[in-house]
Amino acid sequence: MTSRYESLTRTELAVLIPELLLCGHLIDRSGMAHVLGALGREGMTAVAIEEWQLASPVYTRRMRRALGIDGDGVAEIFKGFQLDIGAPPQFMDFRYRVSDHDHGEFHLDHCGALADVEPMGTEFVVSMCHDIEDPTFDATALATNPQAQVRPVHRPPRVPADRTPVCAWTVVIDPAHEPPTPHERAHLVAGSEAAAVALAPIEPEGEGLHDYSGPLLNDLRFGDFSRAALVRIADEVALQHHLLTLGYRTAVAARTDPDTTLDIVGKQFAGIAGLTAERLRNALGLGDDAAALAKVLRLHPAFNPAPYVDIDVSTETSGGAQTVQLRIGRGCGAVDDGAWAALLTPDRLEPLNALVRAVNPHFHAVVREATDCALTIEIARAATPFRESTEVAITRFSTGAAFAFTDRGIPLPLTVR
Structure with a gap:
């Protein structure tokens, strides 16, 4: 099988992809709470900057190649944003304007990330909207053009408190701009199995x-x-989920001991695994039986894409009860990278549960x-229900947990060719 998503219809895929983009964004809601507890606000900010710097140039280049986005102008930078887990549609409501090849701007009519952070206070808003955004916007843009710079017009903290748009930015490409220096650990993600995995071309x-x-x-x-x-x-x-998590693990490992790193990354996995499964189940209108679970497992980003994560899912019936069998192969890129599949062991099943x-x-x-x-692993039904894990409850803090997408009608072109 070249892709487990081949089992879906075109309509189902169109519903699924915004969910995958949003859940990729919510990886940080799952992971950063545990980094905050271990390293404090400044340590959390440093991890957030590094993970996005390591991951976003890699997956942006991949998406450009996959979809034939060949140009190197502002319009192509914005196309990359639209297909980036850092900017899921509507939840991070980017509005774009292109003046020419080298000049453009965007603003956010709604920022779900800001809605999550504003209640935490000004220091956290500054950490996200200033300290993190400045280097990470440029890191993403450089995948399209190393001479691109993303700079704020205005941004939070909001004055007045209900100011809209919540922020505005310019993008300028200039040969005089000095490209940002690659991070010293960039090779650890750029050289991963995830970065190089070959996927079937679009026919x-x-x-x-x-x-x-x-x-x-x-x-x-x-x-x-x-x-x-x-x-x-x-x-x-x-x-993108895996690449961001590899960046996260790399950044955490640089600041903590191996046992602490494994604990933090495992908690991140548990929180986002549960919330993503819930959103996929609801979005696709699935039930709560073994067949529904088998489908969620096959579609869950933790176990995709197929050439990167080796799994097999089946259902069995015994004594009138259905169970699900999940086999995770150890000879795949995800395990070699130490990605999510590698975290599941006989002694660590919390993320899967x-x-x-x-x-x-x-x-x-x-x-x-x-x-x-x-x-x-066999997954069966217990007589009594289990409580939701603490990690999922923490991730549910985000307004993205209950976010609903809407139909915005026919898209309009912003550039004329």
């Missing part, structure tokens, strides 16, 4: 857009893409076999 068959080589659109309506393009986008967005209980709180995971080649 231009059927209806819809097969790439994003045309004009920049004010919004992306994913239903306008072809089914083949949507499959590839879904795989690339799932890979958080995931399966988001489908049904009665589910629980039991190891059936553990070898050097694979970990095989």
Whole structure:
């Protein structure tokens, strides 16, 4: 199988992709609370800067290649933003304007990240909107043009407190601009298996857009893409999850001992695994039985894309009760990288339990076999429901946990060719 997302219809994929983008953004809501507890606000800020600096140039280049985004102007930078887990549609409501190849601007009509952080106080707002955004916007833009600079017109803390748009930025490309220096640990993510994994090219068959080589659109309506393009986008967005988490793990490991790093990354995995499973189940209108769980497992970004994460999911019936069997192969890129699949061991099933209980709180995971080649787990129903894990509850703090996407109609081109 080249992609597990091939099992979905074009309509289902168009619903799924915004969910994957949003859940990728919420990885930080899951992870940063635990970094804050271990390293304080300044340490959390440093981890956030580093993880995005390490990951976003890598996955932006991948998405550009996948969708034929060949230019190096402001419009192409904005196309990258639209397909980035750092800017999920509507939740981070970027509005773009392009003046010419080298000049543009954007503002945010709504910023879900700000809505999450403002109640925490001015210091946290400054950390996010100043300390983190300055280096990470440039890191993302350099994947399109190293001479691009993203600079604020205005940004929070908001004065007055209800100011809209919440922030505004210019993007200028100038040969005189000095490209940002790559991070000293950039090679650890850029050289990962995730960065190099080969995915099937988009075959231009059927209806819809097969790439994003045309004009920049004010919004992306994913239903306008072809089914083949949507499959590839879904795989690339799932890979963004892994690349960001590898950046997160690298940044945490540089500041803590190995046991603390493993504990923090495991808690991050548990929080986002559960919330993502819940959103996927709801978005696709699934039930809460074994069949629904099997589908969620096959589609969950923690276990995708298929060429990177080796899993097999099946259902079995015994004595009238259905169970789900999950086999995680140990000879795959995700395990080699130390990504999420590598964190599941016979002694550490908390992230998987958080995931399966988001489908049904009665589910629980039991190891059936553990070898050097694979970990095989059975997921069955317990008589009484389990409480939601602390890690999922922390992630649910974000307004993104209950965010609902809306139909904005036909997208409009912002550039004329």
